[in-house]
Structures are given as C-alpha cells and as structure tokens.
Amino acid sequence: MTPFTTCTAVAAPLLRDNVDTDAIIPSREIKSVGKTGLEDGLFAGWRYTEIGGREPDPGFILNQAAYRDAQFLLSGTNFGCGSSREHAAWALAEYGFRAVVAPSFNPIFQGNCVRNGIVPVVQAADVVAQLADEAPEPMTIDLVACEVRAASGATWSFEIGEEARHMLLEGLDAIALTLLRRAEIDAFLADDRRRRPWIYPGANG
Amino acid sequence: MAKTLFDKIWEAHRIADLGDGAALIAIDRVLLHERTGGVALQSLESAGYSVLAPERAFATMDHVVDTRPGRTDETLMPTGKNFIVATREAAKKAGITMFDIGDPRQGIVHIISPEQGIIQPGSTLVCPDSHTCSQGALGGLAWGIGSSEAEHALATGTLRIQKPGTMRITVSGQLSRGVTAKDLALYILEQIGAAGSRGLVVEYAGTAIAALDVDQRLTLCNMATELGAFTAIIAPDDTTFAYLEGRPFSPQGALWTQAVEAGRDLSSDDDACFDREWSMDASDVAPMITWGTSPQQAMRLGAPVPRTGDSPRDTAEAVVRALDYMGLKPEQEIVGLKIDAAFIGSCTNSRVSDLRRVAEILRGKHVAPHVRAICVPGSSQVRIAAEAEGLHQVFLDAGFEWREAGCSMCFYAGGESFGPQERVISSTNRNFESRQGPGTRTHLASPETVAASAIAGRIVSPAHGEPSS
Ligand code: SF4
Numbered sequence: 001m002t003p004f005t006t007c008t009a010v011a012a013p014l015l016r017d018n019v020d021t022d023a024i025i026p027s028r029e030i031k032s033v034g035k036t037g038l039e040d041g042l043f044a045g046w047r048y049t050e051i052g053g054r055e056p057d058p059g060f061i062l063n064q065a066a067y068r069d070a071q072f073l074l075s076g077t078n079f080g081c082g083s084s085r086e087h088a089a090w091a092l093a094e095y096g097f098r099a100v101v102a103p104s105f106n107p108i109f110q111g112n113c114v115r116n117g118i119v120p121v122v123q124a125a126d127v128v129a130q131l132a133d134e135a136p137e138p139m140t141i142d143l144v145a146c147e148v149r150a151a152s153g154a155t156w157s158f159e160i161g162e163e164a165r166h167m168l169l170e171g172l173d174a175i176a177l178t179l180l181r182r183a184e185i186d187a188f189l190a191d192d193r194r195r196r197p198w199i200y201p202g203a204n205g
Numbered sequence: 206m207a208k209t210l211f212d213k214i215w216e217a218h219r220i221a222d223l224g225d226g227a228a229l230i231a232i233d234r235v236l237l238h239e240r241t242g243g244v245a246l247q248s249l250e251s252a253g254y255s256v257l258a259p260e261r262a263f264a265t266m267d268h269v270v271d272t273r274p275g276r277t278d279e280t281l282m283p284t285g286k287n288f289i290v291a292t293r294e295a296a297k298k299a300g301i302t303m304f305d306i307g308d309p310r311q312g313i314v315h316i317i318s319p320e321q322g323i324i325q326p327g328s329t330l331v332c333p334d335s336h337t338c339s340q341g342a343l344g345g346l347a348w349g350i351g352s353s354e355a356e357h358a359l360a361t362g363t364l365r366i367q368k369p370g371t372m373r374i375t376v377s378g379q380l381s382r383g384v385t386a387k388d389l390a391l392y393i394l395e396q397i398g399a400a401g402s403r404g405l406v407v408e409y410a411g412t413a414i415a416a417l418d419v420d421q422r423l424t425l426c427n428m429a430t431e432l433g434a435f436t437a438i439i440a441p442d443d444t445t446f447a448y449l450e451g452r453p454f455s456p457q458g459a460l461w462t463q464a465v466e467a468g469r470d471l472s473s474d475d476d477a478c479f480d481r482e483w484s485m486d487a488s489d490v491a492p493m494i495t496w497g498t499s500p501q502q503a504m505r506l507g508a509p510v511p512r513t514g515d516s517p518r519d520t521a522e523a524v525v526r527a528l529d530y531m532g533l534k535p536e537q538e539i540v541g542l543k544i545d546a547a548f549i550g551s552c553t554n555s556r557v558s559d560l561r562r563v564a565e566i567l568r569g570k571h572v573a574p575h576v577r578a579i580c581v582p583g584s585s586q587v588r589i590a591a592e593a594e595g596l597h598q599v600f601l602d603a604g605f606e607w608r609e610a611g612c613s614m615c616f617y618a619g620g621e622s623f624g625p626q627e628r629v630i631s632s633t634n635r636n637f638e639s640r641q642g643p644g645t646r647t648h649l650a651s652p653e654t655v656a657a658s659a660i661a662g663r664i665v666s667p668a669h670g671e672p673s674s
Contacts, residue, residue, distance in 0.1 A: 086353060173353075175357050179361060184221055
C-alpha cells in the first residue's frame, strides 16, 4: 500500500448522513471474484442516470469537472454503515480516494479503510461544512501532525488510533504489521507444538 | 482468578498483547468456501504473501455450487463458475486440502468441519462466514471473520483482535418431547432479541444443554450469530469426545488420549464471572416459528402474530413492515396458513439425524399437491449415509426433491430461488427479506414442523405429523 504522510488534494463534498456500504458499492456492481473492477460501480446508484447504466448524472458531485481528481471525500455522520462488505473500502481506494472526512464512521468500515490505505478523519459537522464551503480549493491532510488544513489556512487537529496511524504512515497492511512479530509467532508455535501436539497435523501419535 | 472457558482458550492462544484490550491470537484452523475463499487466496497471492500453514487450512464448495443431481462446475448463478474455478485453483496452488465437487467429504463448511474432526475442543478456528459459530458446539472457539481477516489468518496464522465479552445462557430442566434445539434457538431469539448477545461469546450451559447430542448442539450454536454474538461455545464433555473420536482429522492414538485429557479441563470455573448471565427453563419451550423478517420475530406455534405495537423488541413501524412483507395481518393465526414450498437443508438442520426424524414423519405420506418440497443434505457424507439407510427413497416417495449437498436455497445469490411472495417453511436460520429469493416469504421452523407442514400444505404443528401408532 502507498504510505500516507501528507497529501494535498481536492475534497468532494457528499454531505449526507448514513451513507451506507450499499450506496458506496451496490451489490449488483460486485461481479468479480476479486477486490478490483469496483471503481466504476462506486456510488453507482447516484453517479449514473439509471440503474445498471453508465451515463453520468451531471448532478452528482464526482461527475463535475472541478471534482474529477478529488482524492478526499467529505461526508456526514455514520459514514459506511450497513453491511460489513469490504468492497466499499476497496471501491473507494480503487477510485483513488485517500481519505474520508466525516463526523463519525461505522466502526467496521473505519477498520476496513485503514486496512486499505484510506485515512478515516473524524471532524465535527461544522468543520466538515467549512471544508465543503472551501472546496474545490485543495485542502491538506497531514497524518504526521494529525492535522487537517483548509485552503484558507484554518487548521484542525484530529485523532486516530496509534496502530492505524502507524499502518497508514508506513503503508503497511495488517499482515505486514503482524509479520514484524514473526519471531514471536514462531517461538509461540514451537512452544505450542510441545504443549498441544494434537493440534498440529503430522505430529506422531 | 476464576476463568471462563473462553478465557482459558483465549489465554492459551495469546501470542502478544497489542494494547487497549487487543491481542495477537494464534489461529489453529482456517476454513474457506468458494464464495469468499477464492477472493482471499487470490488477493493474498497478488500481495506477495503465502499461506503459513496450508496443512491447517481447508476449503469446500458449498455456497455457489449447484445442488441439482448430476451437477458440474456450471451454476445457475451467472458468474458462479468463476468462484468455483478460482477457489479450486487458488487452493491447489496454496496446498490447501480441498473438498471439491465429487469428493465424498464435500458439503456445507460448518457441517463438514465437525464431521471430519477439523474443529477440536480448545482450538481456535475461523472462516469467512457468519455461521462459523455453529462449531463452538464441539468446545472450540470458532468464529466468522471478514475477507481481510481471512487473508491475515492464512498468511500469519494469527489474528489481531479485540477481546470480546462473555455471556452465559443457562438452560435448566429438559426440553419436552417433540421440542428440538431449533425451537430452543428460536425461543431464545424471541426472548432476548437479535441483539441480545451483541459482540459477546455465548457459553451455553445447564442440564438441558448437557442432554443434547452433538447434532442438536450444532443447531443451537448455529443461530448464535442471529443473536449478534461474537460466537457460541459449549464445554466439551463425554458426548463431545465420543462424537469426535476416530474422525478423519481427529488426533489418533496417544495424541487423542492427550487431547481428551486436556479437553477435560476445558470448562468455566465454578465462580467464573461472565459479563452477562441469562437463564431459562427448557420446559418453557414449545415448537416455534417465525412470523416476520428477523429471526427474533419468532413465536410459539399456535400463537397469533402480534398486533402492531405489541411486539416487545420491534417498533410498530418494523412490525408493520415485516407483516406487510410476509403478507400477514396483525393478530392473524399462523397455523393453517397455506404454504407454497418447504425446504429442509442448511448448516442449521441438515444432518443425518435431522433427515431421520423428518423421514419418520414423511414415511407413507405425500406432500400436498401444491407444495414444492426440497431436501438438501448438508454434506455428501450425510447424503451417502441417508441413501445407505434408504431415507432418500422416503423423501422421493413423499414428493420431495433429493439434492446434492450444499447451501442451496438457504440463501439467494443470484441463481436458484423461490418465487416472489411465495410462502416457504424452512429449516434454515435467516428469514430476512429476499433471503431465499426476491420477495420470498420465509418462515423458520424445526425440520419436524417443516415436514408436517409440507404434508398438510399449510403450516401445522409438528405433532400433526407424528407417525400414527
Ligand atoms: S447453509 Fe445457509 S447459513 Fe449456512 S453457510 Fe450456507 S448459506 Fe450460510
């Protein structure tokens, strides 16, 4: 995954509360076995003029010229609620989103964001509104300083779990993070094979 | 300090503390199925990781695979074959044991794991599937995970998890004659609701639980996810050991003796503290059925559906919506309602003991002419055993379709389904809107109730179907 330190980009305002994972990626858009091929299905229900179609709806924010290259999304409370399907985070990442700024997130979705290199930034609704007012002027998310900076210079700090921050800063997925403890895991397994040999196939009975 | 059964398993698997109540936990077994397993294996490989312990990982074909006789890789679900082929190839590459189409060990993942002795008391087992909790019936800690977590477990043999809380559900007394573990599961759902155990490890305990055989324990634990639980578990006992002894993947010889010795210590200490406790008497349970679109919308068979606003756990709006979807009116009687179809199958109720009890009801009878009746054995082993006993002939003579093993119409994935507004009585675990087909109306009940209703062509009490003596 690409590490995230500081990023300056356009933020697209999608100021609705309870944007659920089915709105982010409708189940009918999940056609393949893998994690890719989801980009075109992102927000499909809102983005296109008809269900299953590909005719862009000019009213939808991501279809407007100024927001074509948006890498941040501004949204309402409880972003990512609904089914825990990870496809929602995959679709956002594949489309090119690097962060979502919202007053609150669904906890499972928030975890999925971190695992997929998207920074979930929690900011009060009035801050999100102010950032939306300044869009499409590029804003900055600084994960080193844990700060959000509007184009006007206004700055707010944000909180994120230490482990999540570490993973995002280093571009580590959870597997890479865990494999840093490989020696500890191996030692545990060696010991456990003695304690519970019946759990390990191939042990002599 | 006194410990719960869960604490003991947790501590035996804790590799490191990660702070804030999270830990790195060793995972003994990973199970996969073709709907989610292929994705996990493929994306693992594309990220450059390999499977740490392929000898402790297993995969099966159950969700997407066709269940009509003479099946191949082709499915009614338009892209289904891709899932099958991708999972088969990825499992082979990774060196994982695969219970493929045509393998006599194939079947629904939560049925074959106990059947093959993959789940063991005191072990940790994960699978990207929410009904993994079923397997806690054998005294292991088994739970459903997401796609990324499955990759993590495969690559590292561990998971980073927040320690869940605990809840003990004590069921004293004995279930009445004709009342099954399925009725008990639905009764508990009605009593404590679909969020009644949210995020908790539920330990089922008490005399009524001890009296259940392993198949019935599996049925009960299966529906813990419907309670919102992290998982369910039952302390291993002689019933457990007798069931697992000699199974293909169970430890053999001296290792088995050692495993049983260790397994005997696996119970909650007398003074262990649970975050929540709930108790009930088994004699309060009667045959149950669901009336709505959430498993908590269950009631005693014979009671009328609720009046709006009169259901303890649902808002009036939710009741109206559920009744409307189900085509029911407030206070309507459920008994006597005409059905269009009857389904025996799923990881809840499709083991050979279930099929035996159903066959007793069906023997010498025929399903009502307007009813489509389907039986899908939970595993190929179940099918083979049932056929050896001639049970399939009883089903066929009664007008049931007799299928190959799989999830089949337990859930609608884009392939085969029941029709819109069709009323189905089903031995499965979820009655969500469109779960068994777009617009399909599902009533959950025990296999006995399903069988008796199939014959009557309308919902009846299982006592109706008792063989005349
Ligand atoms: S039988 Fe149904 S509930 Fe069980 S694993 Fe299959 S789809 Fe899921």
